[in-house]
Amino acid sequence: MAHYELHAWCLLVLGWVFAPFYMRSRVFTMPEFLERRFSPAARWVLSIISLVAYVLTKIAVGIFAGGVVFATLLPELQLQVGRTTINSFWVGIGHRAAADRRLHGPWRAARGGLHGRCRRWCSCRLDAADVLRPARARRVGRAAGGARPRDVQPLEADHPGRRAGDVGAGERAGRAWRGTSTATTRGRHAASRADHRAVVLVHRPVHRAARARRAQRGRGAPRHDLRRVPQAAAGLHLHHPGHDRAGAGADGPRAGLLERWWARRAGHPAGRAGGVPAARAERDAGRPARHRRGGTAGGAHELARRRVQRELDALHDGLLPEAAPGARPRSSSSGSVASRRR
Amino acid sequence: MMVVVGLAVDPVIQGARGLYDYLQGVQGYLAPPIFAVFFLGVFMKRLNAKGCLSALVVGFALGVFRLMVDTPVTLGLEGYAGGYQEGSLLWIVNNIYFQYYSLLIFIVSCAVLIGVSYATEPPHEPQLTGLTYATVTEEHRRESRASWSINEVAASGLVLLMILAAYVYFSG
Numbered sequence: 001m002a003h004y005e006l007h008a009w010c011l012l013v014l015g016w017v018f019a020p021f022y023m024r025s026r027v028f029t030m031p032e033f034l035e036r037r038f039s040p041a042a043r044w045v046l047s048i049i050s051l052v053a054y055v056l057t058k059i060a061v062g063i064f065a066g067g068v069v070f071a072t073l074l075p076e077l078q079l080q081v082g083r084t085t086i087n088s089f090w091v092g093i094g095h096r097a098a099a100d101r102r103l104h105g106p107w108r109a110a111r112g113g114l115h116g117r118c119r120r121w122c123s124c125r126l127d128a129a130d131v132l133r134p135a136r137a138r139r140v141g142r143a144a145g146g147a148r149p150r151d152v153q154p155l156e157a158d159h160p161g162r163r164a165g166d167v168g169a170g171e172r173a174g175r176a177w178r179g180t181s182t183a184t185t186r187g188r189h190a191a192s193r194a195d196h197r198a199v200v201l202v203h204r205p206v207h208r209a210a211r212a213r214r215a216q217r218g219r220g221a222p223r224h225d226l227r228r229v230p231q232a233a234a235g236l237h238l239h240h241p242g243h244d245r246a247g248a249g250a251d252g253p254r255a256g257l258l259e260r261w262w263a264r265r266a267g268h269p270a271g272r273a274g275g276v277p278a279a280r281a282e283r284d285a286g287r288p289a290r291h292r293r294g295g296t297a298g299g300a301h302e303l304a305r306r307r308v309q310r311e312l313d314a315l316h317d318g319l320l321p322e323a324a325p326g327a328r329p330r331s332s333s334s335g336s337v338a339s340r341r342r
Numbered sequence: 343m344m345v346v347v348g349l350a351v352d353p354v355i356q357g358a359r360g361l362y363d364y365l366q367g368v369q370g371y372l373a374p375p376i377f378a379v380f381f382l383g384v385f386m387k388r389l390n391a392k393g394c395l396s397a398l399v400v401g402f403a404l405g406v407f408r409l410m411v412d413t414p415v416t417l418g419l420e421g422y423a424g425g426y427q428e429g430s431l432l433w434i435v436n437n438i439y440f441q442y443y444s445l446l447i448f449i450v451s452c453a454v455l456i457g458v459s460y461a462t463e464p465p466h467e468p469q470l471t472g473l474t475y476a477t478v479t480e481e482h483r484r485e486s487r488a489s490w491s492i493n494e495v496a497a498s499g500l501v502l503l504m505i506l507a508a509y510v511y512f513s514g
Contacts, residue, residue, distance in 0.1 A: 006512075008505050012498050020486045021384050024472035030380070037383050037473050038465075039391030045398045046376065051344075052406075053372045057365055059348035064355045 205233050357416040367440045371408050374448035375401025378455055386456070387467075387474040393459030401451035408443055411435045 027033045031050070035043035070077070071089035207228040358364040375398050383389055411432050414422035426433035438446070470477045 006505065006508055008501060012501060016498070018380075018384060020478075020482070020489075021473055024478075024482055024485075030376075034379065034383075034394065037470070038379075038389075038394040042379070042391060042394045042398060045395060045402070046379075049372060049376065049398065049402050052402075053368065055344050055347050056351060056368045056372075056409075059344055060351035060355060061361065061365065063345070063348050064352050064361065067352065 205230060354413055354416050357418060367412075368409070370440050370444035371405035371447065372402065374405070374444050375451040378448055378451040382452060382455055383474070385475050386459075387470055387476045388464055389455060389459040390462060390465040392462045393455045393457070396458045397451045397455035400454045401447050404447045404450060408435060408440075 022033060025033055025036045027036060031043040031046045034046050067089040207230055210227055210229040355361060355364050358367070378401065379394050379397055383394065411426075415425050415436055426436055435443075467477070472478055472482050
């Protein structure tokens with residue numbers, strides 16, 4: 001199926017053999033040549049065939065490409081018209097959707113199809129989606145603000161054969177959260193991705209003990225001079241190999257401008273969405289800004305992390321009861337989960 | 343109007359195995375009669391307008407027929423999702439590999455072009471001056487010969503070499 005470039009020899013044949021005839025006939029278009037060689041009727045027929053081919057291969061494909069772009073940039077955009085869900089692909093080209101909500105539900109319908117293909121370079125996707133769904137940032141803020149261990153309910157696996165570690169691999173990242181309801185003493189839950197990197201849900205800020213700085217160190221026993229060092233902030237983090245402890249998931253300035261703005265509007269103290277901790281600000285306070293070696297993984301990693309974050313949003317969207325302060329979440333909700341997912 | 347048709351075609355692209363397959367398919371169904379008419383039209387001076395017209399129409403009709411047969415299956419319409427009844431004509435048309443079908447269109451177009459042309463009157467000779475291989479005058483030949491030199495030949499050879507290299511490189 002080598003196309004065009006590898007068929008350059010056809011072009012050579014055209015140039016050496018056929019071009020002289022076309023030059024001699026002094027025509028400008030293909031149909032004109034048919035008119036001179038055969039008849040005006042032939043010219044007409046070729047023109048019509050060309051028009052049909054143009055519509056089928058140029059216009060339709062161009063519009064299709066536009067739909068792909070929309071589905072990629074705004075995967076969550078959708079319209080409800082009556083009982084029909086119009087996902088972003090068809091919103092993009094102004095057309096009725098193919099309703100695959102039977103399998104994925106309206107939320108997943110928009111992201112089930114096309115957008116997963118270009119997650120490597122398309123970093124603006126979620127920010128753009130925020131424009132249309134500002135409420136999302138609030139939910140992120142809530143998630144970052146400390147979800148309790150039992151807030152995340154088990155999801156039933158629709159595809160038992162699928163590995164639970166498929167987060168970030170593509171379509172059904174949600175299943176990876178099956179196990180997240182098991183409480184751990186450390187206040188975190190982890191799901192491993194297909195590439196063996198863990199996505200960690202930290203329920204409340206985690207600190208580790210460290211020696212006090214020299215200036216603050218007293219003369220007593222060493223254990224009295226400990227200070228709390230922020231280790232991980234509440235939120236959802238993609239585990240970065242190599243610098244797993246220092247501010248994992250702190251995406252700082254890389255968090256989208258819009259996300260941060262919405263989060264600030266929503267009153268999130270950190271002023272950042274996506275589970276970005278106050279911890280980093282805390283740690284960096286009073287310290288000259290310097291380039292941190294290693295840094296936060298950007299690009300694809302960042303996107304994968306945000307993707308899981310969105311999965312968590314989905315939990316908050318439809319599958320979780322609102323976590324009222326002080327109230328105990330329901331212990332088991334597999335029945336209601338099942339009914340909501342129909 | 344063309345945009346509306348284009349919109350209507352988009353579900354077909356979505357249902358196809360991919361944009362590339364779709365494009366190759368449509369071009370494969372619509373291009374063969376055009377190629378036949380242009381190619382043979384230069385090398386056979388006996389071909390006339392009626393043959394050309396019928397070849398174009400027949401080839402185009404075959405291509406559109408295949409597209410129309412394929413569309414309900416691609417869309418998965420009610421009753422067509424599983425394809426046609428096995429063994430029926432539509433099933434055969436639907437299941438021929440698209441490149442074989444292109445070849446079929448090309449052969450049929452050539453046959454119609456030659457058959458109809460020889461069955462009807464030959465074209466008016468002066469009309470063809472300089473337009474077919476057999477009706478090129480000596481003056482035309484000189485003109486063409488004067489238009490190229492060793493440079494063009496060398497460049498073409500270079501391109502050929504590059505194509506060959508590409509083929510060799512990608513043959514594994």
